[in-house]
Amino acid sequence: MTTAALSPTMISKAALFEAQAVKTSARRNRLLSLPALIIIGIFGVLPLIIICVYSFLVAAPYGGVQWQFSTDAYLNFLFQRDIFDDTLQFTPDFLIIYLRSFLFAVVTTVICLLLGFPTAYFMATRPPAQRNWWVLLITIPFWSNLLVRTLAIMFIIRDEGLINNALIGLGVIDKPITMLYTNFAIQLGLLYAFLPFMVLPLYSSLEKLDFRLIEAAYDLYATRRQVLWRVIIPLSKPGIIAGCLLVFIPALGAYVTPLILGGGIHLMIGDLIAQQFGSGRNWPLGCAQALILMAAVLVALYFYVRNTSGKVQHG
Amino acid sequence: MGIAFENQVAAPQLPSRPAYGDNQTGTHLPERAGSLNGVIVPEQPGKNAIEVRGVRKVFGTGENQVAALDTVSVSIRENEFFTLLGPSGCGKTTLLRLIAGFDFPTAGEILLHRQDIAPLPPFKRPVNTVFQSYALFPHMTVAQNIGFGLEMLGKPKAEIEARVAQMLKLVKMEALKARRTSQISGGQQQRVALARALAPQPKVLLLDEPLSALDYKLRKEMQIELKRLQHETGITFIFVTHDQEEALTMSDRIAVMSAGKILQVGTPRDIYDRPAERFVADFIGETNFLPGTVVSKQAGVATVKFAGDATISAGYPEGFDPTGEVTLVVRPEHADLVPDPAKGTIAGTLANIVYFGTDTHYHVKLDGGGENFIVRHQNSRSSPVTFATGAKVGIQFEEDAARVLKD
Numbered sequence: 001m002t003t004a005a006l007s008p009t010m011i012s013k014a015a016l017f018e019a020q021a022v023k024t025s026a027r028r029n030r031l032l033s034l035p036a037l038i039i040i041g042i043f044g045v046l047p048l049i050i051i052c053v054y055s056f057l058v059a060a061p062y063g064g065v066q067w068q069f070s071t072d073a074y075l076n077f078l079f080q081r082d083i084f085d086d087t088l089q090f091t092p093d094f095l096i097i098y099l100r101s102f103l104f105a106v107v108t109t110v111i112c113l114l115l116g117f118p119t120a121y122f123m124a125t126r127p128p129a130q131r132n133w134w135v136l137l138i139t140i141p142f143w144s145n146l147l148v149r150t151l152a153i154m155f156i157i158r159d160e161g162l163i164n165n166a167l168i169g170l171g172v173i174d175k176p177i178t179m180l181y182t183n184f185a186i187q188l189g190l191l192y193a194f195l196p197f198m199v200l201p202l203y204s205s206l207e208k209l210d211f212r213l214i215e216a217a218y219d220l221y222a223t224r225r226q227v228l229w230r231v232i233i234p235l236s237k238p239g240i241i242a243g244c245l246l247v248f249i250p251a252l253g254a255y256v257t258p259l260i261l262g263g264g265i266h267l268m269i270g271d272l273i274a275q276q277f278g279s280g281r282n283w284p285l286g287c288a289q290a291l292i293l294m295a296a297v298l299v300a301l302y303f304y305v306r307n308t309s310g311k312v313q314h315g
Numbered sequence: 316m317g318i319a320f321e322n323q324v325a326a327p328q329l330p331s332r333p334a335y336g337d338n339q340t341g342t343h344l345p346e347r348a349g350s351l352n353g354v355i356v357p358e359q360p361g362k363n364a365i366e367v368r369g370v371r372k373v374f375g376t377g378e379n380q381v382a383a384l385d386t387v388s389v390s391i392r393e394n395e396f397f398t399l400l401g402p403s404g405c406g407k408t409t410l411l412r413l414i415a416g417f418d419f420p421t422a423g424e425i426l427l428h429r430q431d432i433a434p435l436p437p438f439k440r441p442v443n444t445v446f447q448s449y450a451l452f453p454h455m456t457v458a459q460n461i462g463f464g465l466e467m468l469g470k471p472k473a474e475i476e477a478r479v480a481q482m483l484k485l486v487k488m489e490a491l492k493a494r495r496t497s498q499i500s501g502g503q504q505q506r507v508a509l510a511r512a513l514a515p516q517p518k519v520l521l522l523d524e525p526l527s528a529l530d531y532k533l534r535k536e537m538q539i540e541l542k543r544l545q546h547e548t549g550i551t552f553i554f555v556t557h558d559q560e561e562a563l564t565m566s567d568r569i570a571v572m573s574a575g576k577i578l579q580v581g582t583p584r585d586i587y588d589r590p591a592e593r594f595v596a597d598f599i600g601e602t603n604f605l606p607g608t609v610v611s612k613q614a615g616v617a618t619v620k621f622a623g624d625a626t627i628s629a630g631y632p633e634g635f636d637p638t639g640e641v642t643l644v645v646r647p648e649h650a651d652l653v654p655d656p657a658k659g660t661i662a663g664t665l666a667n668i669v670y671f672g673t674d675t676h677y678h679v680k681l682d683g684g685g686e687n688f689i690v691r692h693q694n695s696r697s698s699p700v701t702f703a704t705g706a707k708v709g710i711q712f713e714e715d716a717a718r719v720l721k722d
Contacts (some may be wrong), residue, residue, distance in 0.1 A: 220464035
């Protein structure tokens with residue numbers, strides 16, 4: 001409407017100016033992106049190449065690699081070479097850890113979504129002045145180190161911890177419930193660590209939601225449930241996708257949480273890979289495991305994004 | 316052309332929706348007099364679609380309490396184009412939201428076909444709204460938006476498609492049905508919003524300043540379009556606006572609101588010619604206010620004396636007893652200029668002449684003092700302009716032009 005008020009000459013001048021601005025800004029943008037590109041090159045692409053190369057080498061006896069091509073690392077992922085007759089035998093140990101990790105990550109993502117959505121909706125429907133306080137509260141855990149917070153969980157759930165002492169003190173139970181070093185402990189730790197990563201993107205997309213649309217849907221005979229499924233969820237899809245990715249990917253590669261709360265008994269992929277570079281002294285295997293994880297995530301991502309974006313279009 | 320809205324597929328009433336009296340609205344198109352441009356509609360004894368009884372709405376608590384609606388009662392008839400007119404903050408949108416069900420009244424009842432709907436949530440009321448912001452769903456196409464209400468009512472797919480096609484035709488949007496709502500213009504969005512609200516065949520359509528976002532020309536077009544749609548569908552329209560011209564041209568009846576109260580309900584002509592209060596006269600159209608003193612009165616006509624010792628007889632509304640100092644109200648077009656000051660009702664000096672194209676306004680400085688009196692003269696090619704600024708003139712009132720009003 002504003003352009004209609006401008007004279008044609010003004011428009012053409014503006015267009016010319018804009019075209020020039022676009023050209024110079026494109027050149028400037030390339031220059032500005034240089035530092036980022038250098039950082040990504042040195043700390044992102046280069047290590048990835050090294051990992052890729054190492055995964056095809058032979059492990060040296062005391063760590064490191066010998067420069068000799070081998071696909072053993074990938075074979076060892078699924079098979080074990082028999083010491084006596086040199087045949088390959090299928091060993092699903094690593095695969096089980098991968099599947100377990102996927103399960104942990106999926107459960108974490110789903111529960112975070114179920115807990116995070118109402119939380120974010122609550123925050124987004126507060127008066128604007130209040131909302132920032134709620135965001136601040138959500139970010140408080142970030143103020144201290146994840147390791148410290150995980151150790152704190154340990155003190156809460158261990159046999160002589162807060163929960164068990166309280167329950168025994170109240171006479172509810174007479175023997176402590178074992179929670180630490182179980183799958184439950186890992187799951188709890190993951191949920192605790194990643195919930196804010198779900199809430200924040202959900203909040204930012206719900207905050208932008210036009211609540212008059214919800215009124216309009218009510219007016220058009222939609223019940224509360226229908227409003228949720230037909231209007232609120234489709235419109236907050238970008239936040240849901242971002243939140244799920246931000247939770248799922250780091251949860252899959254979680255290292256500290258399962259190490260401390262799982263006590264090294266219940267491994268996840270992150271611990272497994274770390275082992276290869278530490279006590280396992282098998283760098284190529286560690287590299288191969290990392291690359292297999294990456295490939296798995298990329299495949300999962302591909303299907304996830306393809307499915308969800310399709311749903312958005314069908315609305 | 317009423318057929319456009321008739322049921323093509325017999326639609327069973329949903330059990331979840333309360334049955335409201337006879338199901339005539341929508342298919343029944345009464346013979347009705349046109350009411351474009353303020354032509355008086357004969358008072359129909361028709362049934363009331365909406366009855367608002369003693370409704371109060373208070374927002375906030377404690378010291379911050381604000382009564383947005385202060386005990387309002389009004390009846391809106393079936394098939395009527397009813398307008399709630401008033402300045403912003405007068406409570407007109409609050410009343411509309413109470414009828415829609417977005418808010419609930421603090422006290423009083425709202426009847427739809429004699430059934431109290433005040434406690435029902437919006438999705439249980441056969442009432443639809445056209446929002447000021449249109450509130451179209453951005454993740455759906457034009458057709459999906461229009462079909463949304465029917466889909467939520469659980470209508471069969473074939474019926475939804477048929478009705479959506481009908482509605483697209485009704486608002487002339489067939490070509491754009493597959494577009495996203497973000498890909499169409501404001502005027503087109505307006506049409507989609509209308510079609511979406513009309514598609515479920517509501518008993519009453521609520522319109523919350525739907526034309527305020529459109530530019531002048533489009534607004535004029537949509538005013539006529541809205542009138543046409545109301546005529547074709549036979550649905551009761553309740554229209555909220557602060558634009559008095561819009562209210563006068565479109566409405567069958569108007570309720571003028573101020574500060575949470577309804578001041579007057581009547582046809583556009585009633586409201587314009589016989590305003591009940593000074594506020595109504597002031598808010599609708601231009602008006603001259605003259606201070607005066609009541610000398611005598613009988614049978615609804617008062618004789619009023621004002622500065623310069625001129626006297627005039629003026630009508631006053633029922634239930635109002637003017638005494639002492641009063642204000643006289645005269646519409647600018649109900650007065651005329653005469654060259655001889657002695658021949659007019661009051662005399663003055665022509666202070667200013669403002670040309671408006673269709674008419675000319677003469678600002679007269681009265682000999683008795685006070686605000687300038689404005690006389691509006693419709694221009695025609697044959698009428699010569701004979702007055703010049705500074706000339707002494709008389710102002711003549713048409714019969715019944717002056718009225719005494721409550722302040």
